[in-house]
Amino acid sequence: MRATIREVAREAGVSPSTVSRALSTPEMVNATTRERVLRAAQRLGYAPNRAARGLITGRTGNIGLIVPDLANPFFPSVVKGVQARAREADYAVFLADTDEDPTAEVGLIRVLGKQVDGLILCSPRAREEEIRDLCESTTLVMVNRRFGSVPSVVFDNVDGMRQAVAHLQALGHERVAWVGGPRTSWSSRDRVRGLRTATAAAGMELVVAGHFPPHFEGGVAAADLIIASGVTSVIAYNDLMALGLLGRLRDRGVRVPQDMSVIGIDDIQMSAMSAPALTTVSLGKAQAGRAAVDLLISLLEQPEGVRNARRELPTQLLVRASTGVARTN
Amino acid sequence: MRATIREVAREAGVSPSTVSRALSTPEMVNATTRERVLRAAQRLGYAPNRAARGLITGRTGNIGLIVPDLANPFFPSVVKGVQARAREADYAVFLADTDEDPTAEVGLIRVLGKQVDGLILCSPRAREEEIRDLCESTTLVMVNRRFGSVPSVVFDNVDGMRQAVAHLQALGHERVAWVGGPRTSWSSRDRVRGLRTATAAAGMELVVAGHFPPHFEGGVAAADLIIASGVTSVIAYNDLMALGLLGRLRDRGVRVPQDMSVIGIDDIQMSAMSAPALTTVSLGKAQAGRAAVDLLISLLEQPEGVRNARRELPTQLLVRASTGVARTN
DNA sequence: CATGCCCTTGCAAACGGTTTCAGACTGACG
DNA sequence: CGTCAGTCTGAAACCGTTTGCAAGGGCATG
Numbered sequence A, B: 001m002r003a004t005i006r007e008v009a010r011e012a013g014v015s016p017s018t019v020s021r022a023l024s025t026p027e028m029v030n031a032t033t034r035e036r037v038l039r040a041a042q043r044l045g046y047a048p049n050r051a052a053r054g055l056i057t058g059r060t061g062n063i064g065l066i067v068p069d070l071a072n073p074f075f076p077s078v079v080k081g082v083q084a085r086a087r088e089a090d091y092a093v094f095l096a097d098t099d100e101d102p103t104a105e106v107g108l109i110r111v112l113g114k115q116v117d118g119l120i121l122c123s124p125r126a127r128e129e130e131i132r133d134l135c136e137s138t139t140l141v142m143v144n145r146r147f148g149s150v151p152s153v154v155f156d157n158v159d160g161m162r163q164a165v166a167h168l169q170a171l172g173h174e175r176v177a178w179v180g181g182p183r184t185s186w187s188s189r190d191r192v193r194g195l196r197t198a199t200a201a202a203g204m205e206l207v208v209a210g211h212f213p214p215h216f217e218g219g220v221a222a223a224d225l226i227i228a229s230g231v232t233s234v235i236a237y238n239d240l241m242a243l244g245l246l247g248r249l250r251d252r253g254v255r256v257p258q259d260m261s262v263i264g265i266d267d268i269q270m271s272a273m274s275a276p277a278l279t280t281v282s283l284g285k286a287q288a289g290r291a292a293v294d295l296l297i298s299l300l301e302q303p304e305g306v307r308n309a310r311r312e313l314p315t316q317l318l319v320r321a322s323t324g325v326a327r328t329n
Numbered sequence C: 001c002a003t004g005c006c007c008t009t010g011c012a013a014a015c016g017g018t019t020t021c022a023g024a025c026t027g028a029c030g
Numbered sequence D: 001c002g003t004c005a006g007t008c009t010g011a012a013a014c015c016g017t018t019t020g021c022a023a024g025g026g027c028a029t030g
Helices: A003-012 A016-024 A030-042 A050-057 A073-089 A100-111 A130-136 A157-170 A186-201 A216-229 A239-251 A285-301 B005-014 B016-024 B033-044 B048-055 B073-089 B104-112 B128-135 B157-170 B186-202 B216-229 B239-251 B286-301
Strands: A062-067 A090-097 A118-122 A139-143 A154-156 A175-180 A205-211 A235-237 A261-266 A277-281 A310-313 A316-317 B062-067 B091-096 B118-122 B139-143 B151-153 B177-180 B205-211 B231-234 B261-266 B279-283 B310-313 B315-318
Touching: A003 A030, A003 A050, A003 B157, A016 A030, A016 A154, A050 B048, A062 A073, A062 A100, A073 A090, A073 A118, A073 A285, A073 B033, A073 B073, A073 B091, A090 A100, A090 B073, A100 A118, A100 A130, A118 A285, A118 B216, A130 A139, A139 A285, A139 B216, A154 A157, A154 A186, A154 A285, A157 A235, A157 A261, A157 A277, A157 A316, A157 B048, A175 A186, A175 A216, A175 A239, A186 A205, A205 A216, A235 A239, A310 B128, B005 B016, B005 B033, B016 B033, B062 B073, B062 B104, B062 B128, B073 B091, B073 B286, B091 B104, B104 B118, B118 B286, B128 B139, B128 B151, B139 B286, B151 B157, B151 B186, B151 B286, B157 B186, B157 B231, B157 B261, B157 B279, B186 B205, B205 B216, B216 B231, B216 B239, B231 B239, B239 B261, B286 B310
Parallel strands: A062 A090, A062 A118, A118 A139, A139 A154, A154 A310, A175 A205, A175 A235, A235 A261, A261 A277, B062 B091, B062 B118, B118 B139, B139 B151, B151 B310, B177 B205, B177 B231, B231 B261, B261 B279
Antiparallel strands: A090 B091, A277 A316, B279 B315
């Protein structure tokens, strides 16, 4: 059995309240008794029971993190960031994976929401009104999605798309295709929006190839459409899909980058290791996780006092081998 | 504010104790009052406060999961399995990532161990005596490691290596290299042991190339040693390293599988998508996660009554394009 | 010397459940 | 009709903390 605060109190010859104060509000107790208490606690290996503390303070010291699919390498990176920062702040992290199912997502938010102080929703797929509704009962922070005044951390997709388009234009491309992600993905919509702006400004033609599952297979499925569309360059919703494109293009005998330039988004580990290595719009994934924790904690500590509950993180084009000078036929 | 048991009691016109019983031991309360209580609870959207319940029952309803590195695709798969099964059993999962640091690992086990009913250690890197020590104070289950009587879920590495070696032998290979993982990895040691047995039985020569970090780069680093060793086939500690091998072999102009056959272990998503697709020893990763949860829960529910606290999961060789008939010079 | 203030500490009441124990009621039986 | 067993319910104690309140002591001030 673990030591309780009473045993520490007895060991130190003080009352339980003094022990409690010595540990949580040290400035309220005399230096010498504090010392004595700390030493006793040390001796007994005492650590406060978080459930008991939570019962009275109403805070659990836990935060929840919900992601659509851990198998997509984007998410583990975010999770690592969340997890590391939460630990620094002495919060523990509940993790849940929805398998890309919006209904499961809402259910999970509901049940997990009761066990935590706040929730981080990474790339949530639920409908806006549902999230708005959930917002009432739980403090939550979204990553990779933005609407209304819901606190959020997003990437500057517009600028990322601008960089990608500028890169392609510099290589002489005039037509670029977009391979979209899930219909329910806010960032897919945001990216195609940025892309429209950027291509229009650059005087390039944009071919939107529709929505595909955000996996390798999605990219494979899109590849033939892309080839048929006659573009010389393509930007995919994420790296996994871009790698799928790469694979199918090779099978079809389309050379990358000579015949087709390919750009991904996310900068997952694998994209540096493919052949050719993938040019990609790099996102600070762990950074986003950390930012979300910081935002959530500040929200928890001064519920009303947070001036700006939206954070936008920069993106950076990483030029590798999958983009090259446009084919001139 | 959330409804408490007292409000439900008032709403239903009974005492709090009756509400408690109606929810947790329904057979102890009269059918009609039970019905009334349940309806009142429903109306108020009542859900018991887990901290309060935990305070008296001494159980939190949480389990902890500690993995070395979420960025390694092996682990997210296990996490998904753990997570899904835990949710079915109404447990929530704390996740922590140690960044492959054994010291951090021990620290995490200590702190997380106090907030959960039990802990799942996936591929733990800590020293045996430390784990044995931790065992005293926390009920824990190891995945991918086995020693003493610590409850564990492991893969049948010996049989996996047997299958791989049989496959290579059938293809006419006589010399095979092993690219090992971290020195602290039990499964690396277990696999090389199985490999020794299998190659000896098959009359093949085994070249052990030492220890490498379990990443893509580790495989890259090992590749030149492998080429120099003159073997015609190589088995890597995991798929990530095998993919690294593949990449470096291509750069060096060594054709796979004509000049060199390559086998990985794990069957991560990416290994089906590489060119050539990777032959690999497939492991039921999510299954291992589920098994670990089942084992942990049965341990929690009948602390002494578990006859066999060790589970061994089968492995299956997946033949793809990276293995072929041995080069005959 | 009496008064008042500050600093430090202890007492006791919460927090929201579960569980032990005893009491009320019912029906059966002698 | 009295007794007894059995079923169901309520009162109260308890789990391990935090915290509002009050009391005690020391010290400066009038």
